[in-house]
Amino acid sequence: MMSLDALREDVCRANRRLPSEGLVSLTWGNVSARSDDGSLFAIKPSGVPYDDLSPGEVVVLDLEGAIVAGDLRPSTDTATHLELYRAFPRIGAVVHAHSTYGTAFAQARVPIDCLGTTHADHFAGPITVTRPLSPDEVGDGYEVHTGRVIVEHIQQAGLDPLHVPAVLVAGHAPFVWGTSASAAVDNAVALEASAHMALITRLLTGGDPPLLESWILAAHHERKHGESAYYGQEEA
Amino acid sequence: MMSLDALREDVCRANRRLPSEGLVSLTWGNVSARSDDGSLFAIKPSGVPYDDLSPGEVVVLDLEGAIVAGDLRPSTDTATHLELYRAFPRIGAVVHAHSTYGTAFAQARVPIDCLGTTHADHFAGPITVTRPLSPDEVGDGYEVHTGRVIVEHIQQAGLDPLHVPAVLVAGHAPFVWGTSASAAVDNAVALEASAHMALITRLLTGGDPPLLESWILAAHHERKHGESAYYGQEEA
Amino acid sequence: MMSLDALREDVCRANRRLPSEGLVSLTWGNVSARSDDGSLFAIKPSGVPYDDLSPGEVVVLDLEGAIVAGDLRPSTDTATHLELYRAFPRIGAVVHAHSTYGTAFAQARVPIDCLGTTHADHFAGPITVTRPLSPDEVGDGYEVHTGRVIVEHIQQAGLDPLHVPAVLVAGHAPFVWGTSASAAVDNAVALEASAHMALITRLLTGGDPPLLESWILAAHHERKHGESAYYGQEEA
Amino acid sequence: MMSLDALREDVCRANRRLPSEGLVSLTWGNVSARSDDGSLFAIKPSGVPYDDLSPGEVVVLDLEGAIVAGDLRPSTDTATHLELYRAFPRIGAVVHAHSTYGTAFAQARVPIDCLGTTHADHFAGPITVTRPLSPDEVGDGYEVHTGRVIVEHIQQAGLDPLHVPAVLVAGHAPFVWGTSASAAVDNAVALEASAHMALITRLLTGGDPPLLESWILAAHHERKHGESAYYGQEEA
Numbered sequence: 001m002m003s004l005d006a007l008r009e010d011v012c013r014a015n016r017r018l019p020s021e022g023l024v025s026l027t028w029g030n031v032s033a034r035s036d037d038g039s040l041f042a043i044k045p046s047g048v049p050y051d052d053l054s055p056g057e058v059v060v061l062d063l064e065g066a067i068v069a070g071d072l073r074p075s076t077d078t079a080t081h082l083e084l085y086r087a088f089p090r091i092g093a094v095v096h097a098h099s100t101y102g103t104a105f106a107q108a109r110v111p112i113d114c115l116g117t118t119h120a121d122h123f124a125g126p127i128t129v130t131r132p133l134s135p136d137e138v139g140d141g142y143e144v145h146t147g148r149v150i151v152e153h154i155q156q157a158g159l160d161p162l163h164v165p166a167v168l169v170a171g172h173a174p175f176v177w178g179t180s181a182s183a184a185v186d187n188a189v190a191l192e193a194s195a196h197m198a199l200i201t202r203l204l205t206g207g208d209p210p211l212l213e214s215w216i217l218a219a220h221h222e223r224k225h226g227e228s229a230y231y232g233q234e235e236a
Numbered sequence: 237m238m239s240l241d242a243l244r245e246d247v248c249r250a251n252r253r254l255p256s257e258g259l260v261s262l263t264w265g266n267v268s269a270r271s272d273d274g275s276l277f278a279i280k281p282s283g284v285p286y287d288d289l290s291p292g293e294v295v296v297l298d299l300e301g302a303i304v305a306g307d308l309r310p311s312t313d314t315a316t317h318l319e320l321y322r323a324f325p326r327i328g329a330v331v332h333a334h335s336t337y338g339t340a341f342a343q344a345r346v347p348i349d350c351l352g353t354t355h356a357d358h359f360a361g362p363i364t365v366t367r368p369l370s371p372d373e374v375g376d377g378y379e380v381h382t383g384r385v386i387v388e389h390i391q392q393a394g395l396d397p398l399h400v401p402a403v404l405v406a407g408h409a410p411f412v413w414g415t416s417a418s419a420a421v422d423n424a425v426a427l428e429a430s431a432h433m434a435l436i437t438r439l440l441t442g443g444d445p446p447l448l449e450s451w452i453l454a455a456h457h458e459r460k461h462g463e464s465a466y467y468g469q470e471e472a
Numbered sequence: 473m474m475s476l477d478a479l480r481e482d483v484c485r486a487n488r489r490l491p492s493e494g495l496v497s498l499t500w501g502n503v504s505a506r507s508d509d510g511s512l513f514a515i516k517p518s519g520v521p522y523d524d525l526s527p528g529e530v531v532v533l534d535l536e537g538a539i540v541a542g543d544l545r546p547s548t549d550t551a552t553h554l555e556l557y558r559a560f561p562r563i564g565a566v567v568h569a570h571s572t573y574g575t576a577f578a579q580a581r582v583p584i585d586c587l588g589t590t591h592a593d594h595f596a597g598p599i600t601v602t603r604p605l606s607p608d609e610v611g612d613g614y615e616v617h618t619g620r621v622i623v624e625h626i627q628q629a630g631l632d633p634l635h636v637p638a639v640l641v642a643g644h645a646p647f648v649w650g651t652s653a654s655a656a657v658d659n660a661v662a663l664e665a666s667a668h669m670a671l672i673t674r675l676l677t678g679g680d681p682p683l684l685e686s687w688i689l690a691a692h693h694e695r696k697h698g699e700s701a702y703y704g705q706e707e708a
Numbered sequence: 709m710m711s712l713d714a715l716r717e718d719v720c721r722a723n724r725r726l727p728s729e730g731l732v733s734l735t736w737g738n739v740s741a742r743s744d745d746g747s748l749f750a751i752k753p754s755g756v757p758y759d760d761l762s763p764g765e766v767v768v769l770d771l772e773g774a775i776v777a778g779d780l781r782p783s784t785d786t787a788t789h790l791e792l793y794r795a796f797p798r799i800g801a802v803v804h805a806h807s808t809y810g811t812a813f814a815q816a817r818v819p820i821d822c823l824g825t826t827h828a829d830h831f832a833g834p835i836t837v838t839r840p841l842s843p844d845e846v847g848d849g850y851e852v853h854t855g856r857v858i859v860e861h862i863q864q865a866g867l868d869p870l871h872v873p874a875v876l877v878a879g880h881a882p883f884v885w886g887t888s889a890s891a892a893v894d895n896a897v898a899l900e901a902s903a904h905m906a907l908i909t910r911l912l913t914g915g916d917p918p919l920l921e922s923w924i925l926a927a928h929h930e931r932k933h934g935e936s937a938y939y940g941q942e943e944a
Contacts, residue, residue, distance in 0.1 A: 021497070025257070025425050028354065076459060098354045100429065104436035107352040108445055116579040117644045118500065118570045135451040142455050171448045172353045189497050193572065199436060200576035200671060206679070207442070209580055212643045215607040219614050223548060261729070261897050264826065283941055309941055312931060334826045336901065340908035343824040344917055371923040378927050407920045408825045435908060443914070493733070588815040589880045590736065590806045661733050665808065672812035672907060678915070681816055684879045687843040691850050695784060705755055705781055 002036050004069065008058040011042040014181035015058075018097055019050050021189050029097030030075040033181040034085055039063060041085055045072035076143060083147025084177065088154075088161045093184035095176040101195035102188075105129075106168035112194055114212050115201050120220040122190035124163045128153070132170040150175060166191050238272050240305065244294040247278040250417035251294075254333055255286050257425050265333030266311040269417040270321055275299060277321055281308035312379060319383025320413065324390075324397045327413045329420035334409040337431035338424075341365075342404035348430055350448050351437050356456040358426035360399045364389070368406040386411055402427050474508050476541065480530040483514040486653035487530075490569055491522050493661050501569030502547040505653035506557055511535060513557055517544035548615060555619025556649065560626075560633045565656035567648040573667035577601075578640035584666055586684050587673050592692040594662035596635045600625070604642040622647055638663050710744050712777065716766040719750040722889035723766075726805055727758050729897050737805030738783040741889040742793055747771060749793055753780035784851060791855025792885065796862075796869045801892035803884040809903035810896075813837075814876035820902055822920050823909050828928040830898035832871045836861070840878040858883055874899050 002010070014031040018024045027050070032043035042060045044053065059070035065082055067074070075081075081094045105112050105127075112127040114120055130153040137145035150167050165187050166176040174191055178184035201209040238246070250267040254260045263286070268279035278296045280289065295306035301318055303310070311317075317330045341348050341363075348363040350356055366389040373381035386403050401423050402412040410427055414420035437445040474482070486503040490496045499522070504515035514532045516525065531542035537554055539546070547553075553566045577584050577599075584599040586592055602625040609617035622639050637659050638648040646663055650656035673681040710718070722739040726732045735758070740751035750768045752761065767778035773790055775782070783789075789802045813820050813835075820835040822828055838861040845853035858875050873895050874884040882899055886892035909917040 025429055026422055098429075100432055101436060103352060103354060104433045104440065107433060107437040107448075108440035110440045115643070116575060118575060132449050133452060138451050138455045142459070171351070171446075171452055186498055193497055193570075196572055197576045197579060199439065200573060201579040203439065203671065203675065204576065204580035204582045210643075212579075213604050215610050216605060216643055219610045223614070261901055262894055281941070334901075336904055337908060339824060339826060340905045340912065343905060343909040343920075344912035346912045368921050369924060374923050374927045378931070407823070407918075407924055435911065439911065587879070588811060590811060658734055665733055665806075668808055669812045669815060672809060673815040675907065675911065676812065676816035676818045682879075684815075685840050687846050688841060688879055691846045695850070705753070 004035070004040070004042075004060060005055070007033060007035055007040075007042045008055040008060065008069075010181050011044070011058050012053055012055040014093070014095075014185050015044045015053055016050050017185050018095075018188075021185065023097040023099040023188055023192060024050075025098075029095070029099075030077055030081075031093065031095045031181055031185060032075075032078075032081045033093035033184075034091070038085075038089060040068060041081065043074050043078055043081060045070070046075050048072070077146075079141065079143035080147040080150070080175070083144060083151055084175070087147075087151040088177075090162055090179070091165075091177045092179040093177060093181040095178075095184045095188040096173065097176075097188055098173040099188065099192040099195075101199060102168065102174040102191050103172075105195050105198075106173050107171060109168075109170050112168070112191070112198050113209070114194075114217055115198050115209050116194075116212055117216065117220045118190065118197060119194040120212060120217045121224050122187050123166060123194070124217065124221040124225075127164060127166050127168060127174075127191060127194075128157065129168045129170050146172070240271070240276070240278075240296060241291065243269060243271055243276075243278045244291040244296065244305075246417050247280070247294050248289055248291040250329070250331075250421050251280045251289055252286050253421050254331075254424075257421065259333040259335040259424055259428060260286075261334075265331070265335075266313055266317075267329065267331045267417055267421060268311075268314075268317045269329035269420075270327070274321075274325060276304060277317065279314055279317060280311050281306070282311050284308070313382075315377065315379035316383040316386070316411070319380060319387055320411070323383075323387040324413075326398055326415070327401075328415040329413060329417040331412040331414075331420045331424040332409065333412075333424055335424065335428040335431075337435060338404065338410040338427050339408075340435075341431050342409050343407060345404075345406050348404070348427070348434050349445070350430075350453055351434055351445050352430075352448055353452065353456045354426065354433060355430040356448060356453045357460050358423050359402060359430070360453065360457040360461075363400060363402050363404060363410075363427060363430075364393065365404045365406050382408070476507070476512070476514075476532060477527070479505060479507055479512075479514045480527040480532065480541075482653050483516070483530050484525055484527040486565070486567075486657050487516045487525055488522050489657050490567075490660075493657065495569040495571040495660055495664060496522075497570075501567070501571075502549055502553075503565065503567045503653055503657060504547075504550075504553045505565035505656075506563070510557075510561060512540060513553065515546050515550055515553060517542070518547050520544070549618075551613065551615035552619040552622070552647070555616060555623055556647070559619075559623040560649075562634055562651070563637075563649045564651040565649060565653040567650075567656045567660040568645065569648075569660055570645040571660065571664040571667075573671060574640065574646040574663050575644075576671075577667050578645050579643060581640075581642050584640070584663070584670050585681070586689055587670055587681050588666075588684055589688065589692045590662065590669060591666040592684060592689045593696050594659050595638060595666070596689065596693040596697075597631075599636060599638050599640060599646075599663060599666075600629065601640045601642050618644070712743070712748070712750075712768060713763065715741060715743055715748075715750045716763040716768065716777075718889050719752070719766050720761055720763040722801070722803075722893050723752045723761055724758050725893050726803075726896075729893065731805040731807040731896055731900060732758075737803070737807075738785055738789075739801065739803045739889055739893060740783075740786075740789045741801035741892075742799070746793075746797060748776060749789065751786055751789060752783050753778070754783050756780070785854075787849065787851035788855040788858070788883070791852060791859055792883070795855075795859040796885075798870055798887070799873075799885045800887040801885060801889040803886075803892045803896040804881065805884075805896055806881040807896065807900040807903075809907060810876065810882040810899050811880075812907075813903050814881050815879060817876075817878050820876070820899070820906050821917070822925055823906055823917050824902075824920055825924065825928045826898065826905060827902040828920060828925045829932050830895050831874060831902070832925065832929045832933075833867075835872060835874050835876060835882075835899060835902070836865065837876045837878050854880070 030044040059074040060068045176188040266280040295310040296304045412424040502516040531546040532540045648660040738752040767782040768776045884896040
């Protein structure tokens with residue numbers, strides 16, 4: 001079982017990957033991850049540059065949002081992460097990043113359709129867009145309502161959150177998740193690449209790109225995530 | 237209070253961020269910042285590569301444009317910066333950079349509309365385009381008239397210069413400002429990212445992207461800049 | 473003659489070029505190369521990050537797909553590489569990479585036409601798109617059938633595989649080859665640059681770009697690859 | 709006066725800037741520069757990677773194309789450079805690079821119009837496109853005829869080669885020049901940035917971007933290149 005120190009180190013490392021993978025400028029993103037027993041989660045402190053971030057600055061909270069460890073104020077987006085952990089017990093980590101192409105799809109309120117196997121390896125279908133928050137939701141707890149709009153979107157569409165581990169919040173940016181901090185950042189990288197490729201594919205086809213054949217989508221996703229997955233090395 | 241040496245170091249560091257943030261090639265940009273009492277400002281010398289720039293080469297001038305410290309010729313754009321400091325006492329620093337996407341909007345004479353929260357975090361509305369300079373203005377003090385056209389644009393539109401801390405000069409490039417050198421460079425990074433995202437959003441929507449809901453724009457800007465701002469850590 | 477150790481070192485170096493040339497994120501690509509006598513080939517192990525890859529981890533297989541050297545599981549795409557080596561004895565190395573622009577053309581199912589000499593230096597004609605795999609092909613050995621669809625495509629079109637050393641698999645990504653690992657990676661770099669330039673050329677011409685004149689295409693390709701090639705230095 | 713050793717060092721440094729300024733992949737470009745007395749020029753050897761290039765490998769030739777110093781074969785494009793030096797005595801250096809955006813304009817056979825001051829600082833008008841080479845020209849000395857087509861283009865249009873120090877060869881790529889190796893590489897950087905910005909400006913304006921006002925174009929160019937230029941520091 002992962003100790004709290006190991007969890008903070010893991011979350012620190014995952015946050016530092018955001019700029020090195022080209023997903024953020026300035027401090028436009030944050031990663032959190034949950035403890036093995038699911039009762040706590042660790043998140044980036046607000047406004048701290050990634051390069052300066054150390055594991056001891058990572059903030060640990062319980063699922064009521066109370067700070068358990070850490071001296072700094074947690075990310076302003078903490079309440080959004082918290083809503084996702086509460087609603088979906090199998091989510092192990094959450095990434096929020098204003099990555100260029102994913103954010104532009106969120107601004108355009110256009111879903112990222114599954115046009116190829118790069119997308120299918122990480123997302124078993126289109127990455128869809130939530131409704132925008134209402135004035136009341138914005139006025140009364142903006143971040144908590146951002147989380148609730150995401151949860152509502154996934155539940156109303158009857159989606160399995162680990163089947164398509166991301167959503168675009170209208171006018172805002174992507175939220176991405178996974179079973180671990182490292183898997184969630186991988187998914188954020190895949191979302192950004194899929195969005196970039198989807199834009200180009202649209203430009204090449206007059207805005208009407210062909211969807212990936214359903215049987216290829218299913219097979220590609222299964223070879224990485226299915227019961228008989230055969231990508232990568234056996235876990236020790 | 238910041239000493240003159242500290243001011244020059246601050247301006248040197250901010251200028252060196254221009255290439256590392258991807259905002260300039262060659263020497264296509266410059267940053268200046270004002271002393272705490274508002275009576276002096278420090279600016280990059282003309283044509284010196286960013287990597288070679290040292291604090292002692294930064295030129296200090298008073299608000300009449302007379303050189304107070306420094307052996308090199310100041311940036312050719314100095315007169316433009318000066319006009320901004322004279323007209324708007326609350327501006328603490330100015331950035332001029334021919335960053336790719338922002339400059340293309342200035343060339344197209346198309347405003348960068350607020351299409352998402354990345355934009356709203358830094359600019360509480362669209363970043364608009366000035367009129368072009370007239371032949372007389374160009375012939376008789378090109379740089380001073382560039383500054384006056386910016387000031388005229390902001391005053392005629394009744395804009396608060398710190399509410400939307402940037403403008404696009406028609407056919408030229410962005411001018412961006414802020415309360416400090418570091419905040420002004422952050423705003424220049426945000427302008428470039430917002431312009432890039434706005435272009436993609438336009439391509440995804442046939443040139444007719446939805447504006448960010450007004451209540452989300454206001455709330456996002458307030459959480460970073462309002463009286464009860466709660467982003468980042470408390471200042472010591 | 474190249475020893476097995478030298479072959480593994482060569483393949484390791486070629487795989488490490490994939491991220492440094494900007495062709496892949498995460499582990500979205502792999503390079504293999506054939507032994508001088510053509511009976512064996514060496515390939516990247518599955519899911520190992522490029523930066524950590526060492527020659528000893530490279531897996532060596534024979535043309536029946538049996539592992540001859542190496543303790544790790546070979547790339548999931550091994551069966552595709554194998555089909556290419558079996559069908560085309562003159563292919564010395566194979567690169568598969570989900571590079572952004574090439575993959576978008578594969579998703580759009582639009583060939584990369586030869587619009588300029590950058591393309592002609594490496595590919596003596598358009599880079600074309602295979603048919604998609606059928607449900608049966610996907611269900612019964614996805615990777616081996618990917619290879620067979622490529623082979624079928626080249627043979628049915630009557631193409632010389634070294635004349636245009638690449639193909640786009642519909643909805644998937646490019647497969648590229650060459651006489652050596654280093655030449656194959658060079659071709660993958662050229663494919664990605666040609667795809668990027670072709671997209672821009674299409675945008676500049678309303679989607680109807682002029683093809684490169686046939687006599688320029690032939691001459692440019694010949695000066696690098698013909699019998700009287702005069703590019704580069706004489707081989708010792 | 710610059711010694712031959714200094715010239716070779718200058719040319720080596722300028723060639724190594726091509727990849728660091730993002731103008732080339734692989735070995736898709738070369739820089740040459742002329743001796744002070746105009747009788748010799750130094751150029752990159754063919755096919756040598758930039759990072760490995762040392763001044764002693766740079767090849768020196770006279771204006772008949774005979775090698776004066778250097779053991780390696782000169783760039784395959786040497787004959788093109790030579791034609792430019794012969795026709796235009798004031799050209800001090802030539803850059804050829806398949807940079808992405810400039811090359812795409814050459815492929816589209818669309819001129820890079822002057823849409824802003826970034827362009828005007830380096831080029832006092834549009835960067836235009838030559839006619840393609842005829843089959844005879846390609847068959848009988850491809851590189852020398854590339855140079856002659858450039859010279860013909862400039863002379864027939866009555867252009868001053870230092871007023872607009874670049875041309876796009878149809879279906880091929882840009883050729884750029886200047887008074888020194890470093891100025892020519894600066895111009896190649898400016899061409900690529902201007903092409904990138906021009907593409908975006910076209911996308912933002914439905915393909916019909918406004919030209920920069922003629923009086924701004926003239927003034928901007930003059931402040932860097934005119935008789936009373938005031939950009940940069942005084943030369944010692």
